[in-house]
Amino acid sequence: MEGPPEPHHRLQERGLLHQWYPRMFVIFVSHQWLSSAHPDPHGQQLALLQKALQGIIEGSLIVQDDHIGVYWSEQGLASNVRRYVADGFVFFDWFAIPQITARQHGINEEATKSDAALAVQSIPAYVELSNMFIALVPELVHANSACVNYATWLSRGWCRAELWCRLLSNKEDTSVIVVYSATDAKFMFGIDWQNNSIAEGDFTVEADRAQVVQLAVMAVESKLQHLQAHGPLSRHRFYTAMRPKLLCKPSLLRDLKTFLHDFRYDSLLEAARDRSSMNAVMCSVFSGDTGMLRLLAENQADMNHTLEGMSDLGYFDTQTALMAATKSKQEPSVLATLIELRANVNAFSRTGLTAMFMCRSPDHVKLLHESRADVLHWTLSGVAAYASPETVQALLECRCDPGRGEFSRTGPLHFFCILSRGNHRAGQTLELLLKHRADMNARFLPEGQADWDCRKAEAKVALLGYSNCSVSTRWRASVRGITPLGYAAMIGHGQFTKIYLDQGAEHLPNDRGDLPEDLARKHHHHHLLPALATFST
Template sequence: MQMRGPPEPHGKLQEKGALHQFQPGMFVIFVSHQWLSSAHPDPHGEQMKVLRETLGGVIDGTVEVTEDIASRPDEKRLSPGTRQQIADGFLFLDWFAIPQITARMPGVNEEATKTDAALAVQSIPAYVELCNLFLALVPQLPHKDSAQHVNYATWMSRGWCRAELWCRLLSSKSDTSVIVVYSATDAEFMFPLDWQNRSIVDGDFTIEADRAAVVRLGEAAVEGKIRHLQEKGPLSDYRFWAALCPNLLRRQRKWRHLDEFLRHFQFANLREAVEDDTGMNAVMCAVFSGDAQTLRLLAESRANMNHALEGMSSLGYFDTQTALMAAAKSRQEAAVLATLLELRADVNARARTGLHVLFFCRTPEHVKTLMEHRAEMPRDILSGAASFACPDTVQALISYRCDPGRASPVSASGNASPLHAVALLSRGNRRAVETAKLLLAHRADVNLPYVPPRALTWKIRTARLRTAVFGYSNCNMMTRLYADFPGISPLGVATLVGHEQLIQLFLEFGAESFANDAGREPEDLAQSSHHHNLLPMLATFAT
């Protein structure tokens, strides 16, 4: 907490006596981050400044760590006891804790680097397992070599970062939560689905030779998790990870005979499998396995193809969402969705939130399959694709006359436009700008003010009370969002989350710097969210 400027490496900190050997009973915080140059992780100390300020705010209680924006159940909190443990804790960060040999560059001291890399890979699971808290330090900052922005989305794309993350999430510890630090005042627990479709196998590596070793690490983490759950339970979690394993490891799916399927997922017999109505029942095992053949066999025995999920929210699949929705969310091949529909899954069923299966589409093939089975197309469908899917999926919906230029009516879900949605969840979406360009090219309204649904009234009032008492700058992102929702523009949302490229795009397409219903303009939102780097851009266009 007393450091200033660029962080010093392992060797210098060791000379100063600042390092400590691990001892049982230590409270350890693992910090995962993306380097800001090839030779030094943080040449100007920018990441470390954010880390210090965040830790200080967490310790004194001025920074809350909330649930992710996508889930929003407001259940997780850091207790006063945990905050005190953090105050007395120790940091594990690669630059501090591991001896540094050379810059990780092809051809530079290659043999020594390979040896060190191999040892580091073998040690990562142990380092992560010993840690009590896992922070992903991902403030948006420019990379000093490429000038490209480094942020949450790019961190999530890095093979080594994925390896550290997998070791945490696939650990046998009871608490495997991950805290994402976007800025000194904005930290939240990671959305479960943010990582499940980002395999180590196709991660980005500076040194291509690292891929094979890191993939082996990922395989060990997944297989270890499955073995632990098989022995210790809970059974539903074992079934989930066992079904998802081929997708996580990018392995070719294999069809199992029914008896093998029942044994693998621990069903006593076919009757038990068919009658099971728990969240992770036989239908869901077949869905997550991408096993269309077994779905047909289960349907022949009258298994429910409209099974509603329950008790799987910690894995990113929320109560009352259907098997068909889960197939889309988990990016199964379109053939799995087609099989469910042929077996009479309801293409127009809705979750209790009012969401429709088209909202969860992740590929153009999903869209085509569902439209061929006469899926309805509510006006808010594009918001789901814009938030979570690729631009090609958005284009597929547009080709079926889903018009981003036509505002959704004010209803139970409000009138949020796809531009609001893409801005709100842009921090985890590397293709957010590309998606926004596509929407704007098809006449999406860049100046549409958001009218929230009545169901959010009490949350908005509570948030405004908190901001009035504590001040906007001292409130977390979720509080500021709720307080600023009414009347906010897509530009305002992009400013709140600090997405510079989206702000630039919206301004180029004629976004106006108007105030929301609370009288706060984008410049005010940037100021209160500590996105001071955005103020010159907003001021230039405002004048």
């Protein structure tokens, strides 16, 4: 199939649609429409999907963990999964659901509406029956001239509903593959969906909101019932604690009896002495329950307890209760209570990060600063990537200098670029950092083991060829000496590329001699080439 994808009734007429049957391998594709009347009027998304699936089948497109771990991970899909994809079936809404906007002449409109309504209500079932979930989020232009990408996809209420149905499914594998381009696909970062509730999503038809929010309630309740019956206990506790926040409801403050019942403890003493990862302290933190934190502290519970085994939910090993409070966007009162009860504001996780790095609001920053948390300059990378411009402004007011070096003797802009793809306000934050003298021409200079890994990747690319290496190898081979503009071009970040060019960023090569234009071309981000085109003089 080439060009604009055909609608449901046309494919049905041609006998190209298949009814689900047991053992059918289904690939559910979630995407954002590129016009109000047709999801993909020029066939751009379809063409990219075809290339990405072909890359998965051939093994040339390696799906890796998102987040900063993409640099060091070579793990991809298992070979048997690639075989399943080759024989699989695609669920694409335009193919599978009768569309009122593309109804066939002579067919009763009310019947079409009825079929469409039933199909929409069946989305949770479609997702549940799917074996693979792909978020198709290339950077493209909507018919109204707006840019669409991963951040805008995350903002859409219906897209969030599909995503939540997948992640809250009771299947063993609930992973989500985010396809940014034909050569760049990652497993979704675990915390992205938690920060994007269905209730706060964008809906073209406002009347859809209440109906879709009900899907979220059903998904959360189904997840809790399954975990209560089958475990694991840590996940049951997490979702029980986070239920109000996920559904945009007020925090549930429990009395002792209710707390012990809900989180499966026999006594207060057992709860206070629990040293498991998702213990009573963490249950209280994720619940936003300051009263229970005080009661646990009175019974010698550790307010510096650390998490283990929760990375699939976005909370990594050795991160503390205070870090969990910031990452989960708890009220400042929760942070204040932990600090009052002697939580260490300057504790480091094993990756060298602090609670300040994970702040999600201006009040978080102010509270930690007033509590004498160290304001290390590299914390800007985390706050800029995941929080709001207002939160970054609060950090700048604490004399955090965006012109100072961080992990690898450079400013915050390099890591910010890759970590912020799901943040729809990242462009505003970038402009704020540049206004405060962040160096947009700074070169990335890795040190120690990171530098050695980059040099090994350069040698591998030289031996095998750039196109024959995985994305992580290509990226590692390209980052020594790269500028923020080069980074934006390499990952296909059009908004950042435009901002850097508008601000007069220099077209500087990395240590391999690749200009930003070269990096965009090698990673198939052809939409950036006109803006990046340079001419030697």
